[in-house]
Amino acid sequence: MKGLYAEAVITGLGTIGPCGHGRGALAAALAAGKPVAAEVDRGAGLHREGGAQLAALVGERDVSRWVPPAAARRISFPSKFAVSAARMALADAGLGDAGAGPDRVGVYVATAFGSVLSTEKLLRRILLEGPQAAQPFDFSECVANAPAAQLAIAVGARGPNVTLTQRESGPLLAVARGAQAVREGLVDRALVGAVEEVTPLLHALLDRFGALARAEGPLGEMPRPFDRRRNGFLAGEGATLLVLEREDDARARGARILARVGWSGAAFDATASVADWGDGHAPLAAALRAGLDSLPGGASGVSAVVSGASGARRGDRIEGRVLRAAWGKVPLPPVLVPKAVVGEYGGGILAPALLALEGAPFGPTAGFEEPDPEVGVAPHDGGARGILERVLLTGLASGGAAAWVVLERAS
Amino acid sequence: MASFWEGLRSGRTAIGPFDRFDHSGHRTHVAAQVDLAAEPGRPRGKPPRLSLADRFAVAAAREAVVRAGLDLGACGGRPGVYFGSRTGGMLESEAYFEAFLAAAAGRGRQPAPGVLASQQYNGPGDAVARDLGIGGPVQTVSAACASGAMAIGDAVRAVRRGEADVAIAGGSDSLCRLTYAGFNALRSVDERPCRPFREARAGLSLGEGAATVLLEPLDRALARGARPLVVAAGEAATCDAYHMTSPHPEGIGAAEAIRGALADARLDPAEIDFVNAHGTGTPLNDVAECKALYAVFGDRAGELPVTSTKSLVGHLLGSAGALEAVATILCLLSGEVHPMPDGGAPDPAIRLRLVLGRPLRLSRARHALSTSLAFGGANAALVFTRHGDEGLVR
Numbered sequence: 001m002k003g004l005y006a007e008a009v010i011t012g013l014g015t016i017g018p019c020g021h022g023r024g025a026l027a028a029a030l031a032a033g034k035p036v037a038a039e040v041d042r043g044a045g046l047h048r049e050g051g052a053q054l055a056a057l058v059g060e061r062d063v064s065r066w067v068p069p070a071a072a073r074r075i076s077f078p079s080k081f082a083v084s085a086a087r088m089a090l091a092d093a094g095l096g097d098a099g100a101g102p103d104r105v106g107v108y109v110a111t112a113f114g115s116v117l118s119t120e121k122l123l124r125r126i127l128l129e130g131p132q133a134a135q136p137f138d139f140s141e142c143v144a145n146a147p148a149a150q151l152a153i154a155v156g157a158r159g160p161n162v163t164l165t166q167r168e169s170g171p172l173l174a175v176a177r178g179a180q181a182v183r184e185g186l187v188d189r190a191l192v193g194a195v196e197e198v199t200p201l202l203h204a205l206l207d208r209f210g211a212l213a214r215a216e217g218p219l220g221e222m223p224r225p226f227d228r229r230r231n232g233f234l235a236g237e238g239a240t241l242l243v244l245e246r247e248d249d250a251r252a253r254g255a256r257i258l259a260r261v262g263w264s265g266a267a268f269d270a271t272a273s274v275a276d277w278g279d280g281h282a283p284l285a286a287a288l289r290a291g292l293d294s295l296p297g298g299a300s301g302v303s304a305v306v307s308g309a310s311g312a313r314r315g316d317r318i319e320g321r322v323l324r325a326a327w328g329k330v331p332l333p334p335v336l337v338p339k340a341v342v343g344e345y346g347g348g349i350l351a352p353a354l355l356a357l358e359g360a361p362f363g364p365t366a367g368f369e370e371p372d373p374e375v376g377v378a379p380h381d382g383g384a385r386g387i388l389e390r391v392l393l394t395g396l397a398s399g400g401a402a403a404w405v406v407l408e409r410a411s
Numbered sequence: 412m413a414s415f416w417e418g419l420r421s422g423r424t425a426i427g428p429f430d431r432f433d434h435s436g437h438r439t440h441v442a443a444q445v446d447l448a449a450e451p452g453r454p455r456g457k458p459p460r461l462s463l464a465d466r467f468a469v470a471a472a473r474e475a476v477v478r479a480g481l482d483l484g485a486c487g488g489r490p491g492v493y494f495g496s497r498t499g500g501m502l503e504s505e506a507y508f509e510a511f512l513a514a515a516a517g518r519g520r521q522p523a524p525g526v527l528a529s530q531q532y533n534g535p536g537d538a539v540a541r542d543l544g545i546g547g548p549v550q551t552v553s554a555a556c557a558s559g560a561m562a563i564g565d566a567v568r569a570v571r572r573g574e575a576d577v578a579i580a581g582g583s584d585s586l587c588r589l590t591y592a593g594f595n596a597l598r599s600v601d602e603r604p605c606r607p608f609r610e611a612r613a614g615l616s617l618g619e620g621a622a623t624v625l626l627e628p629l630d631r632a633l634a635r636g637a638r639p640l641v642v643a644a645g646e647a648a649t650c651d652a653y654h655m656t657s658p659h660p661e662g663i664g665a666a667e668a669i670r671g672a673l674a675d676a677r678l679d680p681a682e683i684d685f686v687n688a689h690g691t692g693t694p695l696n697d698v699a700e701c702k703a704l705y706a707v708f709g710d711r712a713g714e715l716p717v718t719s720t721k722s723l724v725g726h727l728l729g730s731a732g733a734l735e736a737v738a739t740i741l742c743l744l745s746g747e748v749h750p751m752p753d754g755g756a757p758d759p760a761i762r763l764r765l766v767l768g769r770p771l772r773l774s775r776a777r778h779a780l781s782t783s784l785a786f787g788g789a790n791a792a793l794v795f796t797r798h799g800d801e802g803l804v805r
Contacts, residue, residue, distance in 0.1 A: 045515050103667060114553075117728070122589060122787065127509050131437045131592035139593030140655045140786065143497070144532055144553035149787025152652040158664060161650035161789045162561060165496075165532035165553040173550055177565075180572070206509075208524045266548035266574075268492070268540045273533075274460050283546045399537045401549045 008179035008190075009247045012075065012095065014088025015351040016063070016081050017057035017238030018344055022088065027355050029341050033363020033382060035222055035234055036341060046204035050230050052212035054221050055198045056236035056343030068153070075141065075150050078116040081239035081346075082147035082195045083154045089191065090155065091215055093243040094255055097155040106159035106187035108149045109241075110170030110194040112345050113265040114144035116202045129277035145267040147195045147239070160185045168308055168315075169266070169395040170194060170405035171240075171347045178244045179405075188249065193241035194347025196349050203235055209275065211398075212312050222369030223311030225318060225337040226379050233310035236343020240350045247410070256355050262406035263389065265291040269318070272400030277314040284318070284402050285325030291404060292326060295390065298329045302406070305389040306353040307379070310396040311338040320375030335379045336391075340366040353393050356385075412478065416741045419723060419749035420770050426604035426616045426725050431586040432502070438595045439602045441619035442586055443725035460525055461498025461538055465670035467621035467730075470582035475579060476543065479625040480637060483543055483577065491575030493566035494536030495558025495582035497729030502587040503527070523770045535583035536562075546557055556689070557648070557785035558582050560732025560793055563624060564646030570626050573803035580805065581623030582730035590728060593615055597656060605726070607694030607719035608701075609755035615691040618725025622734035641740050644778070644796040645678065647671025651788030657695055658784055662703030665689075665782060665790045669707045672792035679776055680708045682795070683715065685748045685766075685773065687731065687739040687781040690719025691726055696784060701761045703782075717775070718742075718766040722751035732783035734761045736793055739781040743797045746776040 014021065019035040021030040029036050037054035040047075058081065064072065066084035075083070089097065122138035124167065140146065145163035151159050157212030162177060164170045171194035173361055206212050212352035213232040215221040224230035241257075267287035292299040305323060309316045322331060338352035356362065364382030371378055396401045418425065429444040445467065461469070472492075476483060481489050503526060510522040531537075533551040540549045548569065552561045559582025566580035594615065601614040624643075632639050649671065651664035658665065673680060688700055704712040720738040727734050742748050753768035777800040783791045788797045 044514075045566070046511075077686065103649070107650065114532075119511065119589070122593060123505065124512070125509055126592045127505070127512065128586050131434075131588065131595065134596040136593075136596045136656070139596055140587075142593070143555045143786050145555055145785070145789060146655065148554075149655060152650045152788065153542070155651050156649050158652045158667070160561075160648035160650065161652075161787065164551050166549070167533060180568070184572075205524070205527065209527075265728045266491075266550065268545050268547065268549040270541050270544045270546065274534070274537070274632070277447070289548070297419045309514075326426040350546075384421070388770060397533075399533060400541065401533070401537065 003365050007247050008182040008244050009249050009250050010082055010242050010258040011255040012016040012089040012093025012246055013351055013354055014085035016085050017346060018058060018236060027360045028299045028353055030352055031361045031363050033366050037234055038045030040203045041200045044200055046201055048208055052214045055203055057195055058235050058238050076118050076195045078115045078147045078195045079150035082151045085239040085241040086151045086155060086191050089241040089258050102156040102158045104159055104188035105157035105277045106181050106190045107152050107161045108174040108190055108192045110149040110164040110174040111196055112145055114168045115125055115141050115146055116197050116199045118142040120201050120261035130253055166401050167397035167399055169352050169397040169401040169403035171350055171397040172247040172405045175405050179261040180242050187397050189289040191241050195239035196237050198237040206235055207359040220365045224342055225309040225311045225340050225365060226316050226375050226377050227368045228372040230311045234343035236348050238346040240347035257410040258405040259357050261409045262408045263291045263294055264405045266403045269400040274396055277318045277398055278400055281318050281321035281325060285322045288326040288404055288407050299327045302333050302390050302392045304333050304357060304391045305335045306349055306391050306393045307335050307337050308349055309337050310344040317374050320377040334385055335377055336362050337365045337379045349393055353391055353407055355390055357388050420737055420754055422750035424604045424723050424752050437591055439600045441604060441616055443622050443633045461737055462503045462534055463585040464499055464535045464583045465538035467756050468539050470583060471621040471623040472539040472579050473770040475623040475625045476608055482682050488576035489547040490545050490577040491569060492536050492540040492545050492549045493562045495552045495556055495729045496532050496535045497558055497561035497584050498587055498590060499534040501530045501589050505588050519732035529546025529561060552677045554789040556728055556731055557611045557789045557791040558729035559782040560783035560791035561648055562795060564791055565597055565738055566626050567643045567646050572629055576723040578626040579623055580626060582733035583621035584619060584727055584729045584775055586617060588620040601692055605722060607690035607692040607722050608697050608757055610758045611755050612692045614693050616725040618727045620727055621730050622737045639798040641743055642798055644673040644794040647675055647795035648791045653788050655787055658699040660699055662687050662699040664788055665700060665703035665784050666706040668790040668792040676794040682778050683780050684776050685779050687720050687735050688717050688719055689782045689784045697761060701763055713762045714764055716748045716766050716771050717763045718748050719751055735781050739779045743779050743795055748773050
């Protein structure tokens, strides 16, 4: 059984992130297996003493290849990231802007925080200079759907324009929604993915929440997914967009198929607090297990897990428990953890999953040295992998939401 | 629900002076504010950190579940939550940020970060899921003013495909300084209560609140002895791909969304009995929406009763589409279209049959359309059919 969404395939990938622009730079970073971290500007005095200092930031911010300077002046960085990644993905798919009848192209983009800088600038003006100092540009770009809307305007996509804001599970929900739309014939093509921006303010706030990895005693600042000593994640930014279309259409036009979107599922852990992960792994595992059972070979048919683990203390714990419970007595396949390299947010899991299916090498999981018995998962050690036929992507969000997507090698 | 319908029928606007925040420095000074004294009980158990938008959402969701007569814990199904929000807990975030900036400048102490915990867009939907003990899919859409309608549309499809066998869908937003100042910066806020489709209209009025509906497969609802309110017959979404803040002047994207929702409902335009329009009261929106209606309904657009719930309760942003869906359902159930406040001549360029002053009793109230047009050109349309008139059970 191919799964409910088996007819949707991925034919294009565009990614812009801390590693650089495009898949080549990302593949090199994943092979190296080291976090792509840079120092965050702490000059504004927003950060606490002794807190996190690093983030996975987009260093190469010139996107004039994809966004002409005149247009770039009118849009925020998240919107530029989204437009750039979308145009990259369309070109990768052998398509131009919109890539089909524009009425039949949908956009499904996830973001956790939207354009933080636009929101911050607007609030600063309102609070410090008075409400009448508010600028229209900041207001129009601070809406969460600005990147998806600017993307649609740029490429002329007039199908559904959906922005999903479900924190860490958002990118997988976007893939699932886009695949459903393609499968059900609502659209001919879907641009799906995620975008995020990390500003000094967001970084400082996440750190004050205790969410970010920080230096502690003899340990330097780095995310340590699944490691016993993990103390937070690396905040990351960027955008990844994928082109989805029906398999028959893709084959008819001779497109290169990167992957088929297989089963997808979602669930909720109502034990989670507002901004943390919960303890209710059993119901999540049951939902995942039901999905795995629908796959050829069941759980054994999954060649690798591309995990959303990030180094978050409770997040990684429930991720590990869900995986172990879902697999039961069946041995877990290799667990790849790309967020150890590219950080949390910005769809950092999507492009690595496709690269894994293509056979790209992954280095050892950064920061993992001491297994955590509470987690019970040892992530990928950098060793050779066999050919991956089917990978499971996981996205467990703080607050309780969970999403999973299966990607399959398209023969 | 009863008091909401009573208010809608009265045709008296709830837009007026408000005190949710200090608006003395803003250009305009009216909004529609929820009376918190009348707010239903807080969420069960240990009080979690909830924003005002979260609380609205929880109260509305509880009412929907009670109205449905459904014990979610015992129904044995897989309930899901599909929610929309534009700003989540922005009201609380503003207070936090103000204190944060002051502390950074050496004035006062750093505020506790926990205050910010519910600021995320997904706060209201998550709060509902947590309060109701949901174990199925939970998804938040933030597509500005179309969020609530899109959330309901997503829920309709989720129920159809069996992804969730019960879906709580809706939206929630509270008034906040960011949106109030932002729309004022765009010169999109009327100094008076908004006047959709009127010649002298000068912009929207902001509001706050939440609305939710509970969806389940018709056969399942009938089997458990429930009395369905309406059938959620059709939904569709499109994008203008034209401009970030202005609708396409010809309403092309909105028209396509309406056509899509009608096709999804397998209805001919002639079968729609009234329209609950997006009807913000901004000069550009109302003209574009009128053109969209004419593009779909032809000359009949001038005969179709049209109302705008925003004229009574303001623009609820991420919750607007959900609240207007509920208003549309109540109109279908009563066989009446709720009025907009009387006063102010209709715009002669907008040749629509506006329902003004008093409710309009319909000779036929079987199918109704609700539209949502958002920032970024996102459009959503929903079609509801009175139960018993659906003709085709999916």
